[in-house]
Amino acid sequence: MAARQDTADRDLVAPATARPAARTTNEDVRQQNLSAVLQLVHGRGALSRSEIGAWTGLTRSTVTALVQELLDLQVVCETSVKPTGRAGRPSLGVAAEDRVVALSVSADPHAVSVALVGLGGAVHSRVRHDLAKPPNPRRFAQLTSSLVDGMRADIDRHYRLVGAGVAVPGLVDSGGTVLLSPSLGWRRENLAHRLADAIGMEVTVGNDTSVGAMAETRFGVGRDVDNVLYLSGSMNGIGGGLVLDGALVRGTSGFAGEFGHTVVNTSGALCSCGRRGCLQVEVHPAKVLALLGRRGLDEDELDIELGLVRDPVTLAEVARQVDVLSVALTNFVNAFAPQMVVLSGYLGVLLATSRERLSAAVRLHPVGAEGRTVRLERAHMRSHLMQIAPAELAFESLLSDPVSRAPRA
Ligand SMILES: [Zn+2]
Known part of the structure; x- marks a missing residue:
């Protein structure tokens, strides 16, 4: 497929996450446009191809080709969408594939919770273990691992998993180390490594409020x-x-x-x-x-x-x-x-x-x-936010590079 950057309608107001690529090489442009389309349907739900064109400023033929590539990667699926504005028959649209999932883990002083979240933000299931006192990192990893084990058969049967995202109330560096969490009583804890070892998948860790900001601007009022x-x-x-x-x-x-x-x-x-x-x-x-x-x-x-x-x-x-x-x-x-x-x-x-x-x-x-x-x-988004927000950490690399990060079918 020959990818190119469209220049039509570039002044159209596009959402924050769906800006077409700046002009670089054709391959870069194609990758960035695939990312823009996937992020658009991830944050906005099912859209017709013409709506995707309107949001991104890309031509109809480019949108058709990009959508076909995302369908081949099985990160989007076809679905019916209602026409906007006036009455009419539903047309065939495109939605994020919600069988592509991430684990959304919250580390809280009072509970450990794990949710299975689909691309597009649907919560498929959720489990929670209440605690009398804040867990130390080792106990947190053990609890998370046993909650994930309980979901494993369902995941293997029905879903394709990209990894896990964890939200922590505290200072977290870009390598996934919790430098300080006063409410959990943790200091200099390499949580990304510890949890990846415990649950056997890639783990991304972030500060709970930063993660909330990201989810609120993707799905919420912003x-x-x-x-x-x-x-x-x-x-x-x-x-x-x-x-x-x-x-x-x-x-x-x-x-x-x-x-x-x-x-x-x-x-x-x-x-x-x-x-x-x-x-x-x-x-x-x-x-x-x-x-x-x-x-x-x-x-x-x-x-x-x-x-x-x-x-x-x-x-x-x-x-x-x-x-x-x-x-x-x-x-x-x-x-x-x-x-x-x-x-x-x-x-x-x-x-x-x-x-x-x-x-x-x-x-x-x-x-x-x-x-x-x-x-x-x-x-x-209130409490729903913290169920889906940590999963955004795990979806981040797939959303920015669908071709190399799409989980295998
Ligand atoms: Zn202060």
């Missing part, structure tokens, strides 16, 4: 946005991910996105990093929960409680935290000029309770035009 700042808050602190021009910013050794350690009050409380007044100690659910007389509430419960609360002390503490958050967000928006800020977890709760106060503050202060157009959104 799906059609190229420049997104994602911030997530929990009892463990605040983490973030910055997606610029459709790619997650990793920084040196993969540590970019530690927005929680932005100092917002130099005379504030001491943070685990040794500084005072970091964002994650100034904006934290503990004080609000104490005022509500609660020990722990999930995101949905906290939404309800804060919607009903009339106690002025609690309301003042929420307002203080919202104001601190707005100062930090204003700085981030000025620094990175995102189109959208996505707030997840506890920060999503603060946005829901105080949307006007927060968006007014962020809109008022930024420099330039970006501040007037930046959208503040609450993360869409």
Whole structure:
């Protein structure tokens, strides 16, 4: 097949993950276009060939050839799609092949969970082992291995596996070593190696918030946005991910996105990093929960409680935290000029309770035009996100190079 780069309709707004290749060699262009088409149907679901052409700016004949090659690799399949806009007969479209799967593993202080996730984001099955105390790395690998063993017969019979992705709350380097995870109590642990040995497949490890940012921009509220700042808050602190021009910013050794350690009050409380007044100690659910007389509430419960609360002390503490958050967000928006800020977890709760106060503050202060157009959104995916997000780590190499990374049928 002779591949070439199309130049028609290049100004068409394409999603972050589906940008056709810049002009290099024909072979590079073909590979990058295959990747663009696969990423498009992976993130967006079934599409007709003409829709793929519209999203990518590629001609009909090029799309037909690329789709045929992806069908031959068995990473996409044919399916019927409804015509967009007006009524009519369903036409034959293309979807990600959901029998191509990855294991999605979450390392949490309270549980180890493993989900079997298909290309395209469908969760086929999920198992979970609850824990009374955080597991050490050896115990974590043993538990994961026994959960995976329970899925093995089903995988062998019905699916083609690309590998496993693991999300860890902590600092993870690009080689899969967990440098520090305060909530798990891990330090300098080469988790990618240990787990690959235990479960016998390629393992990719990432920080849970960065992985969440990637999934939220691929499947969630940030799906059609190229420049997104994602911030997530929990009892463990605040983490973030910055997606610029459709790619997650990793920084040196993969540590970019530690927005929680932005100092917002130099005379504030001491943070685990040794500084005072970091964002994650100034904006934290503990004080609000104490005022509500609660020990722990999930995101949905906290939404309800804060919607009903009339106690002025609690309301003042929420307002203080919202104001601190707005100062930090204003700085981030000025620094990175995102189109959208996505707030997840506890920060999503603060946005829901105080949307006007927060968006007014962020809109008022930024420099330039970006501040007037930046959208503040609450993360869409909630708990479903962490089931599918780690699998994205394992799909990454297949999505960027379908020809050499497609699992054998
Ligand atoms: Zn800090």
